[in-house]
Amino acid sequence: MKFFVDTADVPAIAELNDLGMVDGVTTNPSLILKSGRDILEVTREICSIVKGPVSAEVVAQKADDMIAEGRKLAGIAPNIAVKVPLTWDGLKACKVLSGEGRMVNVTLCFSVNQAILAAKAGASFISPFIGRLDDINMEGADLIADIRQVYDNYDFKTEILAASIRTVNHVSQCALIGADVITAPPSVIKAMASHVLTDKGLDQFTRDWAKTGQKIL
Ligand code: E4P
Numbered sequence: 001m002k003f004f005v006d007t008a009d010v011p012a013i014a015e016l017n018d019l020g021m022v023d024g025v026t027t028n029p030s031l032i033l034k035s036g037r038d039i040l041e042v043t044r045e046i047c048s049i050v051k052g053p054v055s056a057e058v059v060a061q062k063a064d065d066m067i068a069e070g071r072k073l074a075g076i077a078p079n080i081a082v083k084v085p086l087t088w089d090g091l092k093a094c095k096v097l098s099g100e101g102r103m104v105n106v107t108l109c110f111s112v113n114q115a116i117l118a119a120k121a122g123a124s125f126i127s128p129f130i131g132r133l134d135d136i137n138m139e140g141a142d143l144i145a146d147i148r149q150v151y152d153n154y155d156f157k158t159e160i161l162a163a164s165i166r167t168v169n170h171v172s173q174c175a176l177i178g179a180d181v182i183t184a185p186p187s188v189i190k191a192m193a194s195h196v197l198t199d200k201g202l203d204q205f206t207r208d209w210a211k212t213g214q215k216i217l
Helices: 010-018 029-035 039-049 063-074 088-099 112-120 130-135 140-154 168-177 186-191 196-212
Strands: 002-006 024-026 054-057 080-085 103-109 125-128 159-162 181-184
Touching: 002 010, 002 186, 010 039, 010 186, 024 181, 029 039, 039 054, 054 103, 063 080, 063 088, 080 088, 088 103, 088 112, 103 112, 112 125, 112 140, 125 140, 130 140, 130 168, 140 159, 140 168, 168 181, 168 186, 181 186
Parallel strands: 002 024, 002 181, 024 054, 054 080, 080 103, 103 125, 125 159, 159 181
Antiparallel strands: none
């Protein structure tokens, strides 16, 4: 399973990258806003740190404009994956940009049918948003499972990039289902290391060690 980090926070990306936790990065207009940085500048900096795919999202809504923006974003670095929304125009842009040999991440996917169209249009990645489905009382993880089954049924090569990951349970659910990639905020990736029994066990060992009066160094 590949880990992408869902942020444009460069120090946070660098910290996780140093630990070998980063196979790629995803950004979106909201994350660029949060970073307070210029999209071209911050994306270039991320690409200089991370070797894997770095998703940069177009903001136009007409196919021709998305294609122009996608080409500009792809010019930042060879590892850019152009992110386009799952609209009819986005699919047209996906077809053209993927036909030019560029990686395309089709985002804002909320149904199996949308995922089928993205695969047919040549997407490298499909991004189903599971947290946002949970937000409306649907079971986001079910969508990942359904897309996995359909893609396997027809041997579609598009990678399932589980997005809108909000909890550590989302990560394990996606891993069990067989998502190819998860993209999660740094806080969720770090929280995966936590377990109450680890903390409790460490506390006990620390207290018992102090009682021995010994030192290792
Ligand atoms: C990823 O590509 C998406 O931009 C992101 O996961 C959305 O997450 P959110 O629903 O928590 O904003």
